[in-house]
Amino acid sequence: MSTYDKTQATHEFTRWSESYDRSILQVLLFGPSHRAIIKRIKAEYGDQPIRVLDIGCGTGVFASRIREALPNAQVWGIDLVRGMLTKGVERWKRHADGICAIQADSERLPFGWGAFDVVTCANSFHHYPHQDLAVEEMRRVLKPGGRLMLVDGYRDRPYGWLIYDVCVAGIEGAVHHASAARFRELFGAAGFEQMTQKVHPGFAPFLLNEAIAPSLARTIPAPHFAEVSSRSTSKSV
Template sequence: MAYDKKQATEEFGRWSESYDRSVLQWLLFGPSHRSLIRRIDAVAGDRPITILDVGCGTGVFASRIRTALPQARVFGVDLVSDMLTRGAHRWRALAEAVHPVQGDSERLPFASGAFDFVTCANSFHHYPNQEQAASEMHRVLKPGGRLLLIDGYRDAPWGWFIYDVCVTYREGNVHHASAKRFREILDRAGFQAVAQKVHRGPAPFLLNEAIAAEPTPLYPAPHFHLRSPASVEHAAEV
């Protein structure tokens, strides 16, 4: 049976109660968030920026962005109201700079060209229509803006076992895209300079970085370039 938004809403509604205490906060989410923040900082420096975090959950990442990058104005969007509600204390504490919105990744409730960065950390495999979600991420980026999308790396045996076997068994028919499939999705959505980087560890993940199409990018192209699954293996980073 195909994974759908009703399943996702029910699953994350149940998970919202323990989400902030999950072992994944240490095992996967923390390392993913640090990787994203390093890339945003390396690209944007101390310039004022606007960031949209798609699949923002309870606001853990939004809070970390504001701590590390105080010049950033952050918007978060999540399909599941229970996740946003569980993060109410964070939204209140960061009310002047972080703005949560309930919405669908396939129909983002923001104007075209609104953001310098779009981030998406470890939720893309839950999106039933991944190509439509990627197109929406492209739409809301400024020309030359940057997408930073992280999901589980399933192209090596350990990652395949974790994500295609264990996670699928627990969460249903979710889909962790291969590195090749990510490139196809982002190319079709209109992104340029697609780059990928593997981060090793107990829960390996793949960072996809891409620039919203325009003749002259607003920021320089990513410094890492992997164009095939085989080359992804050789560029792995612990």
């Protein structure tokens, strides 16, 4: 089975970067999905000075919308494709005091543990060849109790399947829109808790997956040694 890889993503988005901000998808899918995430961030954090990481930030449309809606938020955007980041240069300049854009891969985030209150990922996840690694990285860079908010095309119903698995995959190649069940599996395996999922219907239906990063005690792996009982310590060796 062929899979979509990072070289294909780089070619696709380097090519698309020229017209990306004028795409009809800005109206049909990207804009509505950005508004849905921003509404949820506002509901949870209000005006607090939070640190947000936007993964697959592209030309920065979403990152700048977050900043405009939440002026106290500091936003980091990462994207695999230099051409997409370069096209957003005017946006990065305009928001230089609140947004920092970095070229990086979702599967190897250039941040330490627990660096962010919120991680967002909008319309990018279906391009990741190793979605499990990306979700683990999202968990790693979130503070305990921090929130992941991830939107991608909803492909479970026949209409969603037609749009994403037939039409979008026909254009983009072997991208993978995860089912709602698969998201639950991936988030659970990475240790996320209190997961919720909301379908936003429409011409381009999307699924907003949300979950909370576990507390530190659950995050730190179990020690690689067994407990020593008093009986075994008294034995001579």
